[in-house]
Amino acid sequence: MKVTRRQTMAGLMGAAASLSLPGRLSAQAGPILHASWGGGVGDTWTGAFAGPFEAETGTSVRIVEVPNPEAQFRAQAGNPQYHTGIGTFVQGVNLMRDDMLETFDIEEIPAMKNIPEEYWLKTEDGRLAGITPYFAYYGIAVNTDEASIEDFSSWKSLADEKWKGRLGMTRPIYLSTYDLTILSKAAGGDEKNTDGGMKLLEGMSRNVLNVSNSLAQQNTMLERGEVAAMPFYSVRVWSLNEAGVDHVKIVIPDEGALLLPYVVVAPKGVSDRERVAEWLNFIASPEPQERGMEISGYIPANSEAEATDEIRAKLGMTFQEVKDRLYQPDWGYIAAHQKETVAEIDQMLANL
């Protein structure tokens, strides 16, 4: 068979068009695409949010697991492939600051009225740039075969020399936002006054066995007792406990733990804006948040969400009692100064 040049060109153009079709269709029709971290987070979103939303509205939501939703949003700026995605509050602030988020009026997402304003990600003119579905907290995870819970009743214990080589620690990128903030609070300062916190962080660093930002590795180290304790996420310990690992406990020290709100954001110029607003409103409502709590221990942000007796027993307190023991810093300030803080921590670690 002889193929003419024109036929070859037509074939190539047809192939190119068909290859680009899924990308162009993805954010315009069909399911809502929600970018999520993998592992337990993706499962939570499928079970607690996407499934019930589809059952209630008929609109399907596909949870797409990616390593870092923020990176996806930035890479696709101007041509968003996802309708929504989840991030930490700091990531939300950074995206908002770079004008990469779609904003909404409170009347478009009325369920947000039941979420305390301190958890809102909003622009200077009061528009919503993100929805806070839930929060976790950052406390001290303790392997009770290696140490007692009382050993870590204060954040200052982490700097005690007796734990040399027995603690785990995350990377400077998270130390800058989480560890330093709560250690500063424990030292009498806050996110804007970190001198005392930096001293505690330096003390803790001297006790550290290794540094890792792999949550799976941190889980394993805690479970195997390679480290006795480390600052860690409440939801990770919750998952371990649910999986039958009962010798790892999360402690809220006397100075409190750090409240970690998460945000669901929509990229600027998102298509199907109305459907997205409906989806965001569902996320902000109490029922799916309660289901999220049951699945993975995320504490609902909606004030109308209630803890069942079982959940209350597992938490050891009510939602409100947990909230009362948590510290909510100025995440905007932390996000704005993150790079300098990471550089400061990097240099502190290099000179240990």
Added chain:
Amino acid sequence: MPRSARTALMLAPSALLMAVFVVGLVRLIWSSVVLDGQFDLAHYTAIFSRSDYVAMLGRTLRTAALTTLFALLIGYPTAYYVARYRGNRNVLLLLIIFPWLVSIVVRSYGWVVILGPRGLINSFLTWSGLTDRPAPLMYNDFSVVLGLVHVLCPFMIIAIVSVLMQIPRNLEEASMSLGGRPVHTFATVLLPLSLPGILTGTTLVYLMATGAIVTPLLLGGLGDTMLGTEIFQEVMHFFDYPKAAALATVLLVTALAIVLPIQLLERRVTRRLNGEGAP
């Protein structure tokens, strides 16, 4: 179709690939030296004014050099054994490349199970009473080099095997029959002839070790951050591409400073072995 047109058509894919590579490289360097449309070396000044970055660069080069050395020390005898194996050599080659079928994360993490504080070796040491607390076998530069040697050694072996297999066995036999001891035969016959493979393997392993991310991240300790890890952080967490580009350019230049002389040496050795330029 004329022969020249056919040749051009066949070369087009590789030319395209090279063009993409070169354009990428130029853009990388460009983005590191242009700030707001102006030529500016601010990123480089910032890098070299920070003592932790300078130390990190030194650590990266040192780790890569040690990794290359140990990969060569392990890889050469292994490659020799494979090249001279009289049975089914393909089975051995398959065993060497078999680890590539497993994710680098799993391969690196496997060392935690062996060397970690609750790993096989430490469990034995504490069980037998030889030590009363776990020995620091992990989360230091030792474990990083060990993990990198494990991951990169196959590249060294394959590079050397391919050359050793071209060396006729009777050259060694001739040397031995003329009274050459094994060490002398190795030093005067085998080593010079296999030098191109050694240099290729060295280049490959060194370059990959300088840019390593996963292994140092999983097996390194508090003070073992390498430049590759830092670039990863700048791209994935801060989205600071110009700074990442500057760090990558520094890595590229320092790696080239080592690799280019190796390449020149390799070319010279190959020419000599082929009898070119001989007096």
